[in-house]
Amino acid sequence: GxxxxxxxxxxxxxxxxxxxxxxxxxxxxxxxxxxxxxxxxxxxxxxxxxxxxxINSSALLLNLEKDNAIELLKQANPKYADRISIISKDGTYTLKVDFTSEMTYINIPAQLFTNVDLSQYNRICFNVSIESSEILGVSFSGSVGTSVTTCNSKTIYNAKPITVSSEISVTEPNSEIGNFRLGFNKKTSATMYFSNAYVVSAxxxxxxxxxxxx
Structure with a gap:
């Protein structure tokens, strides 16, 4: 009752x-x-x-196969250029970042995103794999048009490796995607693998x- x-x-x-x-x-x-x-x-x-x-439909968003992808990444992160590489992981082009105790995030330049028609989708999704022995919060942030969104941090507990997923809602579907940032809630030594970014209609x-x- x-x-x-x-x-x-x-x-x-x-x-x-x-x-x-x-x-x-x-x-x-x-x-x-x-x-x-x-x-x-x-x-x-x-x-x-x-x-x-x-998920009703989806499309790839990140293009790490672009000829100058590694140069664009290093230009966007000049202080950490020697910590960034593009490797083949499980048959997929993957951004590998070896974070040091002086790093908290890296920038993903807008030039690496495909020219997808955002008006057909309502979410941008990310997956990253983390190797770390620390307790960390993983942060995703970015801009679509004039909107800047920081996703809720995902905390990982002494696990390696672990996959963390997050997403950003598309509130301005007729706008262009701006720079995105991936990182942690504190300076840390960890390895991040980032290969999967896509838009979905869900x-x-x-x-x-x-x-x-x-």
Whole structure:
């Protein structure tokens, strides 16, 4: 009989039990999240969720096969030119950056992005692999038109290697993509592999979660 509220969600069912009741919700969100806040009466609970989305179409965004790709990267990062290379990893052209204790980020110049028609897509997605023995926050930021977006940092805990994914919503679809920046939340010694950037047209994230209420 307790009132359960869950913003932007749909209550699927309630299973009554001897010790507790289980409330099951379906939730839609335009942005990725691995947790959700649930309010029961005046109490706030944070629950883990697994979000999925349906990708309707996609296109590659990063072109590391460009003839002068390495020169463009080194020009955009002159202080760290000797730490940057393009390698073949799992059969894919991959940007490898050996971060030192004096580095926090690198710039990805706009010239390395393909001339994709952003009006057909609503998200820019990134995947990077990290090798590090430290606790780090991975940061993605960039500009589309006049909008500059910094994605939420993803924290990794003493794991190597690990793949971190993030995305930026396209709010100005008729604009050009500007420079992008990848890095960490502090100066660190780590190796970053970046090969996968693409734009997608995708539905909202769909997730389900349960709350057990006694």
């Amino acid at each position: 307790e009132k359960v509220s869950f913003n932007n969600s749909t209550l699927i069912n309630v299973t009554k039990g001897d010790k507790f009741d289980i409330y099951k919700y379906s939730y839609l969100n335009s942005e990725f999240s691995d947790t959700i806040d649930i309010t029961v009466n005046e109490n706030l609970y944070t629950r883990p969720i697994i979000a999925t989305k349906t 539905d909202d994230y769909k997730s389900e979660t349960e709350l057990r209420y006694q």
